[in-house]
Amino acid sequence: MSSTSNTNISPVASITVRDAVIDLMRQFGMTSVFGNPGSTELPMFRNFPEDFRYVLGLQEAVVVGMADGYAQATRNASLVNLHSAAGVGNAMGNIFTAYKNRTPMVITAGQQARSILSLDPFLSSAQATELPKPYVKWSIEPARAEDVPLAMARAYYIAMMPPRGPVLVSIPVDDWDQPAQLLPARIVSTELRAEPLMLDQIAAALDASQRPAFVVGAAVDRDNAWDAVVQLAEKHNARVWAAPMSGRCSFPENHRLFAGFLPAMREKIVGLLDGHDCIFALGAPAFIYHVEGSGPYIPPGATLCQLTDDPATAAWTPIGTSAVGSIRLSVLDLMAVSAPPPRALPAARPERVRAEPSGRISVAYVMQTLAELRDPADIVVEEAPSARPVLQTYLPITRSEGFFTMDSGGLGYGMPAAVGVALGKPGVRVVGIFGDGSSMYSIQSLWTAAQLKLPIVFLILNNRRYAALQDFAPVFGFTDSDVVQGTELPAIDFVALGKGLGCQAVRVTDAALLRDALQQALHSSTPVLVEVEVA
Structure with a gap:
């Protein structure tokens, strides 16, 4: 400034x-x-x-x-x-x-x-x-x-x-036309370090731990703390989980220490973290839940530490020790005061099963093919809630600022966000991955992308339904034979919509044609919509 x-x-x-x-x-x-x-x-x-x-x-x-x-x-x-x-x-x-x-x-x-x-x-x-x-x-x-x-x-x-x-x-x-005076911009500090005493307590808990686990949230990447958190995790040989519903990737998902993604359910979080005696939430709430749960917040015998840039988040965290401050600066301070004993590497994450083409194209096969074709420097913007677990398995994000989605759960963010990211990162390709239901909340974004000739691939996974709601219905007592009202989305022609708003557009219904369609889209200098009919 x-x-x-x-x-x-x-x-x-x-x-x-x-x-x-x-x-x-x-x-x-x-x-x-x-x-x-x-x-x-x-x-x-x-x-x-x-x-x-x-x-x-x-x-x-x-x-x-x-x-x-x-x-x-x-x-x-x-x-x-x-x-x-x-x-x-x-x-x-x-x-x-x-x-x-x-x-x-x-x-x-x-x-x-x-x-x-x-x-x-x-x-x-x-x-x-x-x-x-x-x-x-x-x-x-x-x-x-x-x-x-x-x-x-x-x-x-x-x-x-x-x-x-x-x-x-x-x-x-x-x-607007009234008289006023010019104002000089001021330099205002926006980075605050966490209190040293609190960081000393967190460092002591981590050093004394036998099996530490990190839970990283969106604030790690927002605060440019990616590299520092990787160094801290490697110093402690700690398993690293992605926080529930995180809108950014904050740790390389192909790293030896990466353990996977926590769901937004209390009992499942406790089960996945079981066996760890110190849990350190960095730049993340502890924890975000989607449905009512019961029981302890962390495994019995474990302690919880938190580093957050949000005092409100620290205030509602139900247990443990919370430090408030810049994630990046505070992690650097932790690096300086932490001295863990030698620890063995934790067990590696299981290898994923390779997806194979079938009669109906699976989301797994789409994500796997995209992962093989895309440049690692491409930025992924996602709004496909039902496909997110599959994306997390088959399309690992390995770079800071490589992934954006919404922390809110509200639809209509993804398509325009892809346009904004492309404008903010000129020369970098953006790959947008959207559900058919999500796309219709902000389909007008295609027009702006076409007018500005932005290098964006709009990949629409068309399963003709609000799949996330249908998948979630059993949590609220629905049986397999029950109809979930208002969740079917037949007869939306995304190719026609894309072309009508000025984009190149193609539909893929055969797995044998998927690779060529994605390859062409990933090499286009202007926006391309690829609609894939998925099982």
Whole structure:
């Protein structure tokens, strides 16, 4: 972040709110605006600067999803522009996901003119600051037009403070042309070390352990702590599990110490961690559950330690010792104070069984084929809940920033996030893996990808149903003969949708043709949709 204003505004010209905000965003490196325009936002974009770009999404949830992927890929807050109450309402599903993803994002929302707000005008937001709560870190409608630049600066700093997240600034339409002053960007520290005494206690517990286990969550990769965590795990010869429902990959999944993925069920977590006497949750809640469980939170006789960048997560963790601070800096501190005894390597993860082609294409065969063909540097963005366990088995992620999905469980994030990641990582191919049901929440993303000619493979696993719900139904008492209402999705033509939105598109129904279709898509310089009919 620069502390020197870099403005194209003439020193003799009158400075407006618009001038000051544009100048400030330029200093923050936020020159991409993700939006879907409405009437109350139009003055923001008059005389739009040449060094900015407007990334158009065809629906507000798509806009926020793109901005989420972009912010995660660039490690900087993204700038989003939404339309008053209706636009913010449309976007709320992905605002919720951005909040759960801990994605830094500054959202500006249009508002009607101050002079008529008391008359409840058309397209006004009656409670603009309350609408996005509780899924923004902060929201404000400045009391005066001249306060808008300062509110935007504060919004940026709050969004970037750990745990990061979205913020919202509601801006009346007549504020943009009011006089204001330029603001210099400030340098604000956002990395806080955990308390040394707490780290000493965690180091002592790890050193005294005979069979330690690490549970790594999304904050490891978000905080650029991948390499440090690998070194710490190797120092302790600890088995490493991925935390339940983690939105990032935080440990190489082909590493000798990698043990697999914990499910979001208490009893199964305890069973998989049984035999470990010290469990260390790094950058992860301890633990996320999807269904009600019972019994202990960890195996009997084990101790739990946690390192998190989120005080709220530390507060609700039911047992153990929690340290709060930067994952990367704190792990480096742990490396310096930890001195474990020599330990034997834990048992290796069982080899997976190779998938073979059959009459109906299996998801396992699709993931295995993709793993054999893709460049390891390709980034995977996933939103295929029923296929995720198979993906985790057959498509190992081996690099930092190599995988993105949603921490929220809300659908509609994946397709636009793939667009945002591709924009944030120019020159890198993105492979998006989506269920047919998930795809329909944000299919408009294909249009933006086509318009921008982004190198994205949109791989749609079409099983003609909401498979995750059908698979989950027995947990709630459904039998094999019961019909799960509203879960069948016949007759969706994704090839037609892809072509209609400007993408190349192909359908694969024969396993013998899968490799060639994926090979061509992975070498295209523009987006390609590959629909695979799977069993």
